[in-house]
Amino acid sequence: MGTDESFIGTINLIRLHSFYYDEETGWYYTGSRYYDSNKNEFLKGAVKLQPPSLNDVLKNKESVITPFADVQLIMQIQNCQTTRLNDNNFGKPITYSSSWYNNLSDIELLSRLLYGENTFNAGDQYAVAWVLINRKNANSSEFGGSTYKGVATKSGAFEPITGGENGTENARVPNTSSNQWNTAVWSACTLMYTSSTSDYNSLIPKAPGISNQLFFVGLPYFLSGTISQDKTPSGTGLRYKMGSNYINIKNVVIVFDTTTSFQNPSKKDAILSHSNLDNSAKRLRHNIFFNLDN
Secondary structure, three states: OOOOOOOHHHHOHHHHHOOEEEOOOOEEEOOOOEEEOOOOEEEOOOOOOOOOOHHHHHHOHHHOEEOOOOHHHHHHHHHHHHHHHOOOOOOOOOOOOOOOOOOOOHHHHHHHHHHHHOOOOHHHHHHHHHHHHHHHHHOEOOOOEOOHHHHHOOOOOOHHHHOOOOOOHHHHOOOOOOHHHHHHHHHHHHHHHOOOHHHHHHHOOOOOOOOOOOEEEEHHHHHOOOOOOOOOOOOOOOEEEEOOEEEEEEEEEEEOOOOOEEEOOOOHHHHHOOOOOOOHHHHOOOEEEEEEOO
């Protein structure tokens, strides 16, 4: 690098990381999203291995600014993701047993969990990551304690990890060439490389309404008989069956993508009639996130 103070490499050290500079916008592409060095801010968007469409970024420019995350942290996470995606042993098929996950690293355990919970919808997958964050931060024996491994392997908590042979199949045999696997690995690396909520807010997109939820289940399962409308409870008007009791729920969110969701449906029929959820094939692609109102 030159010593001339007017040399761009001296003025803006971000070029040391070989980020792509877009002359039209003045933004840098970091390998995961665009960065505006003048405002010290990143442009929000799903993490991709290839640059997002510049037209898409420009179109949403005013509404997509998120808090700054340290550049060195982003590079660590990017390197973590790239290393794992290039490792043929990472994500390889595992034959079912009750202890099939015991020898996995924490990053691989979380990658398989996130992928197994939704193999279709990246926005929903990110929301699952937020449930993991919220449960870890709760530091409760109910949720598996204060480590991600404890939370992920809590008996009965996450079907892709502690479920039976069929329930764990997607986690045990992930499609490692899919975008959803890439997303899962990115989120897992993020969870392992930082414990800062500010970093999480920058690097793990939240669909509208996703905040402090501690619970989620597959939407088809939720609709199959686990809700009751015999009485009108407070909040959303929905109840979730836990054991033999129906419990009021709140902060209900069904995620469509990283920018759109269905929040606090008033009743079961509102879910079934929604244009994004009005047949079984559509509903199969979603979980439903909530908190207990008790």
